[in-house]
Amino acid sequence: MASYIAKRLLVIPLLLLVFSIVIFFLIQAPPGDFMTTYSAILAGSGSSMDNEQLNLMRIDYGLDKPMHIQYIRWMGKLLHGDMGLSLLYMLPNTKLIGDRIGLTVLLAFFSFILSWLIAIPAGIYSATHKNSIGDYFFTVINYIGVAIPNFFLALLLMWICYDLWGLNLVGLFSPKYEMAPWSWAKVGDLLSHIWLPSLILALGGSARLTRIMRANLLDELGKPYMITGRAKGMSEWALVMKYPVRLAINPLVSTIGNYIPQLFSGSLVVATVMNLQNIGPLLLQALSMQDMYLSGSILLVYCLLAIIGTILSDMLLVWVDPRIRME
Amino acid sequence: MTQKKGSSSKQNEFTMIADKENAEEFSSSASEEKVSVASNWKLVWWRYRKNRLAVISLFLLFFVLTIIIFPDFYANQYSEKTNAREAYIPIQKIHFFKDGKVDLWAEKLVGKRNMKTLAMEWVSDPAQSVDVQFFGKGFQWKFLFWNTERHLLVPADASTRIFILGSDRMGRDQWSRLMYATKTSLTVGMVSVLISVLLGVLLGGISGYFGGTADMIIQRLIEILNSVPYVPIWMAMTAALPRNWSSEQRFFAITVILSLLGWTTLGREVRGKFLSIREEDYVLAAELIGCSKFRIIANHMVPTFLSHIIATGTLMIPQMIVNETSLSFLGLGLRPPAISYGVMLQEAQNVKTMAQAPWLMIPGLVVVIAVLMFNLAGDGLRDAADPYSK
Numbered sequence: 158m159a160s161y162i163a164k165r166l167l168v169i170p171l172l173l174l175v176f177s178i179v180i181f182f183l184i185q186a187p188p189g190d191f192m193t194t195y196s197a198i199l200a201g202s203g204s205s206m207d208n209e210q211l212n213l214m215r216i217d218y219g220l221d222k223p224m225h226i227q228y229i230r231w232m233g234k235l236l237h238g239d240m241g242l243s244l245l246y247m248l249p250n251t252k253l254i255g256d257r258i259g260l261t262v263l264l265a266f267f268s269f270i271l272s273w274l275i276a277i278p279a280g281i282y283s284a285t286h287k288n289s290i291g292d293y294f295f296t297v298i299n300y301i302g303v304a305i306p307n308f309f310l311a312l313l314l315m316w317i318c319y320d321l322w323g324l325n326l327v328g329l330f331s332p333k334y335e336m337a338p339w340s341w342a343k344v345g346d347l348l349s350h351i352w353l354p355s356l357i358l359a360l361g362g363s364a365r366l367t368r369i370m371r372a373n374l375l376d377e378l379g380k381p382y383m384i385t386g387r388a389k390g391m392s393e394w395a396l397v398m399k400y401p402v403r404l405a406i407n408p409l410v411s412t413i414g415n416y417i418p419q420l421f422s423g424s425l426v427v428a429t430v431m432n433l434q435n436i437g438p439l440l441l442q443a444l445s446m447q448d449m450y451l452s453g454s455i456l457l458v459y460c461l462l463a464i465i466g467t468i469l470s471d472m473l474l475v476w477v478d479p480r481i482r483m484e
Numbered sequence: 485m486t487q488k489k490g491s492s493s494k495q496n497e498f499t500m501i502a503d504k505e506n507a508e509e510f511s512s513s514a515s516e517e518k519v520s521v522a523s524n525w526k527l528v529w530w531r532y533r534k535n536r537l538a539v540i541s542l543f544l545l546f547f548v549l550t551i552i553i554f555p556d557f558y559a560n561q562y563s564e565k566t567n568a569r570e571a572y573i574p575i576q577k578i579h580f581f582k583d584g585k586v587d588l589w590a591e592k593l594v595g596k597r598n599m600k601t602l603a604m605e606w607v608s609d610p611a612q613s614v615d616v617q618f619f620g621k622g623f624q625w626k627f628l629f630w631n632t633e634r635h636l637l638v639p640a641d642a643s644t645r646i647f648i649l650g651s652d653r654m655g656r657d658q659w660s661r662l663m664y665a666t667k668t669s670l671t672v673g674m675v676s677v678l679i680s681v682l683l684g685v686l687l688g689g690i691s692g693y694f695g696g697t698a699d700m701i702i703q704r705l706i707e708i709l710n711s712v713p714y715v716p717i718w719m720a721m722t723a724a725l726p727r728n729w730s731s732e733q734r735f736f737a738i739t740v741i742l743s744l745l746g747w748t749t750l751g752r753e754v755r756g757k758f759l760s761i762r763e764e765d766y767v768l769a770a771e772l773i774g775c776s777k778f779r780i781i782a783n784h785m786v787p788t789f790l791s792h793i794i795a796t797g798t799l800m801i802p803q804m805i806v807n808e809t810s811l812s813f814l815g816l817g818l819r820p821p822a823i824s825y826g827v828m829l830q831e832a833q834n835v836k837t838m839a840q841a842p843w844l845m846i847p848g849l850v851v852v853i854a855v856l857m858f859n860l861a862g863d864g865l866r867d868a869a870d871p872y873s874k
Contacts, residue, residue, distance in 0.1 A: 172708065183717075186724035304855035306806045308813060309829070309848040316838040316845065325835060415710055422715035426810045430833075440716060441814060444723040452720065459716045467711045 161475070165468045169461075176460045177235070177453075181228045184449040184456070190220050191244045194447045218244065231450065235457075241450035245443065250454045254436060258458065260329060261435040264428070265420045265462075267351055268358035272416075275363040277406070280370025284378060284405075285397060295367060302364030308426045311357050315431065326353060327432040354431055358423050362416055366409060373408050377401035407478045410470065417466030421459055528791055531868035538864020541857040548666065548854070555667045556625035559660035560638045561645055563823055569595075570655035572841045573606055573647045578616065578637075590614040590639070590646050603840070615640035650843035652831045661823050662847060668824040670854065672739050673805040679743035680804075681797045684750030689781060691751065692758025699755075706748045714745050715810065722816045731822040738817055742804050750796055757789045791869040798862035802855035809851055825851050 192211045199206055215221045219230060234241055240250035283292045318324040329350045334343045377383075378401055386396040425437035432438065436455050443452035519527070533539055551558055577591050592612035595604045620638040624631055639646045649658040691702040721741045725734060761767060762785075770780045786793075805825075811817030812826025820827055825847045831837070832844040 172711070175708065176712075180720065183720040183724050188726055300856060300859065301852070304802065304852045304859060306809055306848070306851060308810055309845075309851065312829075312832060312838065312845065312848065315835050316842065319835045319839055320842075327835075418711060418713040421713040425713075425715050425719075426814065429814060440719065441816075444719055444816070452723075456716055456720055459713045460711075463713045464711050 162472060165471065169464055169468070172464055173457065173461065177232060177457060178228070180453050180456045180460075181231065184453045185224060185227070187447060190215070191218075191447045191449065192220065195244070218242075231453070235454075240454040243443070243448055243451040245446050245448040245451060250451050253439065253451065254454060254458055257434055257436045257439060260433070261421070261424065261437070262462065264351060264354060264358070264424050264433065264435055265417070265466075267355035268362070268420060268424070269417070271352075271355050272359035272363035272366060275359065276366030276370055276409075277402075279363070279367045280374060280405075281397070281402060283367065283371040284374035287375065295371075299364040299367050302360045305361070306426075307357055307361055307423050308430045310360065311354070311427050311430045314353065314357065329354075329433050354424075354427055354433060357427055358420060361423065362420065366412070366416075369409055369412065370405060373405035374401055377404050407474070410474045410477050413470035413473065414467040417470060418463035421462055421466075524787075524791070528865075528868045532864050535864040535867065537860050541860040541864070544857050545861055548670065548857070551663055552667045552670055554627065555663040557627070557634070558636050558663040559657075560622050560635045560648075561657050561660050562623055563656065563661045563664050564821065565645075565656060567645075567655035570645065570647075570651055571653055572604065573651040573655070574841070575650045575843050576614075576647045577608070578648065582613070588616050588618070590616050590648075593647075614644060614646060616646060649846050650841065652828075652841075652844060653837075658828070658843065658846060661828060662850060664823045665825050665828050665847060666850070666854075668735070668818065668822060669805055669808055669826070669851075670801075672735065672742070672808045672818075672824070673801045676739045676742040676746065676804045676808075677797050677800045679740065680746040680800060681750060681793060683743065683747035685754050685786070685793065687747065688751035688754030689758055689786075692755035693762060693777075693781060693785075702751070702755075706751055709745055709748050712745065714807070717745065718742070718807070718811060719814070719816050722811060731818070735818060735822060738808065738811070742807055746800060746804065750793065750800070753792065753796060754789070757792070758785065761785055761788060791865070795862060795866035795869045798858060798865055801862075802858040805851065805855060805858075 192215055196206055196211055212221070219227060222230070231241065238251065240254065242248070243250050243253055246253060279295050283295045286292050315326045318326050329347055330343070331346050331350075334346045337343055378397075380401070382400060383396065386400065387393075391399075424433075424435060425440065427433070428435045428437035429441055436458065440452055440455040440459075442448075443455060522530070532542075573593060573595075576593055579587075579589050579591070581587065582589055590613065591608040592614050593606045594609045594612075595606050597603070598605050616637060616639050618637055619634050620640060621633040621642060622635040622638040624633050626632075637648070645657065647657050647659065649662065651657055652661075687702050687705075691699045718741060721744075722738060725737050729737070767780060767784060770784050775784070808817055808824060809826040809829065812819075812824050813829050814826075815830065817826055818824045828847040829845070832841075832848075838845060
């Protein structure tokens with residue numbers, strides 16, 4: 158196990174190197190640079206900067222250097238844990254991202270747990286009560302859960318809550334705690350807000366998981382060992398929970414690797430709609446303002462989170478299913 | 485979901501094809517003969533039509549196809565026709581009866597300014613009505629090579645406008661815009677899936693048929709692409725597109741961008757199929773009589789799992805539609821003047837607007853319906869794709 162984990166961890170830097178090259182290529186691809194956008198903003202607000210000043214700032218920030226030099230400088234800084242300066246906020250990117258990374262992971266984690274908490278019981282119920290009303294109910298919910306884009310679900314719920322109860326469901330904190338330092342009260346406030354976006358994110362994933370769980374369990378329920386169990390007089394509940402459910406969960410665990418990157422993708426869109434303070438809206442802003450090092454750093458962080466998630470899921474799979482050989 | 489891998493039933497093909505409920509249909513020897521000589525596609529269709537929801541979805545999809553080809557016919561006014569005085573008009577109901585007689589008319593909405601909130605309030609005036617008719621005359625459009633003015637549903641008086649699904653902030657008709665959005669969004673979805681399928685078959689085929697280094701490289705590529713969160717990367721890619729590109733260029737670029745990350749699932753499946761049939765006798769036979777590699781792949785191997793590819797492809801379309809909608813909604817996909825579901829939904833971005841004009845969310849419902857249809861049809865196709873299995 159230890160050597161397996163070590164091998165997987167060793168691949169991370171390699172993957173990140175590949176991603177960093179692709180990402181750098183992407184973020185510097187748009188014509189113009191931050192200074193072009195910056196002068197446009199200044200012009201919009203009435204003041205202006207002449208070209209000489211802009212060029213001086215370009216030299217200051219190293220935006221005048223050729224591409225590969227810029228990349229090497231960026232990488233060099235990154236290796237020292239410095240993600241550069243956000244030209245948009247005039248703050249270090251490490252701080253901007255660091256402030257929001259916790260909420261990003263937390264949101265993904267909560268929706269992950271929620272999707273499993275919904276999917277496994279629903280899948281078990283659907284399989285053991287095949288073609289019952291409950292089974293059809295879950296099937297319908299699943300079809301809709303897969304079909305509804307999660308940002309639209311967020312919009313819909315926000316509208317319903319606003320229309321019925323006058324609630325404005327945006328953000329992760331009440332206004333009172335928005336700027337407050339961390340305290341237990343703030344954590345409680347966060348928990349009372351985070352469940353809704355988590356649920357919205359979880360629904361699409363849990364719909365897929367329920368379908369897989371139901372199909373796998375149905376395959377297992379027909380096996381001869383079930384008859385043996387019944388013949389021995391096991392109670393139905395214990396029989397189902399002890400053998401087929403454990404087997405049916407394994408293929409589910411193997412889907413986690415693909416599911417986690419999707420969760421981060423989804424959280425980005427939902428966070429933008431619901432104005433959650435995670436790194437999603439920050440990325441959107443950075444991309445549209447051409448704040449290239451901020452967007453580059455965020456993209457890299459997304460990739461890192463996804464890779465870690467994939468590796469965790471692989472390890473979980475090995476732990477859950479001992480039959481899997483570690484290569 | 486319902487595909488079972490039960491391998492115990494190794495009876496003859498007829499009983500495998502005939503499901504229990506349709507057993508009598510195949511019981512006579514005549515129909516047995518029918519089954520034994522039927523082509524692969526016929527068997528797929530026989531199995532497919534047993535799934536009622538899938539059949540309904542397929543017919544609806546054919547209907548939607550006509551919207552994609554002739555959106556102008558279904559629209560009743562120019563998509564960009566604006567009028568600030570007709571902003572946020574609610575849904576104008578269409579009635580089919582008047583005084584107990586069949587008569588097509590729409591409610592006449594009259595706007596009044598609420599002096600407290602200063603917002604316009606539109607109420608239906610029972611004393612007035614707007615005559616509407618099917619296949620009436622509206623703006624001119626081109627049907628294949630001919631100019632025509634016929635539209636599905638237009639007001640009898642061409643100078644008035646009707647808003648079947650309400651109007652938006654700029655007084656544009658949602659119904660007409662929705663028709664053009666359907667064309668754009670579904671085309672993006674289908675074309676990007678087409679490109680993904682081509683990429684997936686090509687790369688998966690190379691990987692599975694040739695193996696070795698090519699297989700290793702392609703497998704690593706798929707692993708890397710699978711561990712990427714798609715939306716942020718798509719956002720970075722679309723943000724990198726030059727801003728002065730025309731709508732058409734942007735449309736094409738976004739289609740390609742969506743397919744660049746989308747081919748991996750299919751690539752894996754195709755590779756698996758190639759690996760399993762590479763060892764079959766008929767492939768060996770084809771090799772021995774000197775068929776070229778390309779001929780073996782294209783004529784002998786691909787047709788055996790073509791139905792699988794189509795099923796997987798159909799199930800990919802809804803994902804692509806949702807992706808395009810999300811990106812356009814965030815302002816990084818298609819941009820006005822292009823009209824897509826996502827672009828239309830941008831109008832409904834904040835809660836206050838939605839509370840004032842809930843009909844702005846209709847494009848979202850249409851997305852859900854479109855996705856459902858593709859999913860149901862795709863599921864049916866997947867279950868029917870392999871007519872020789874039970």
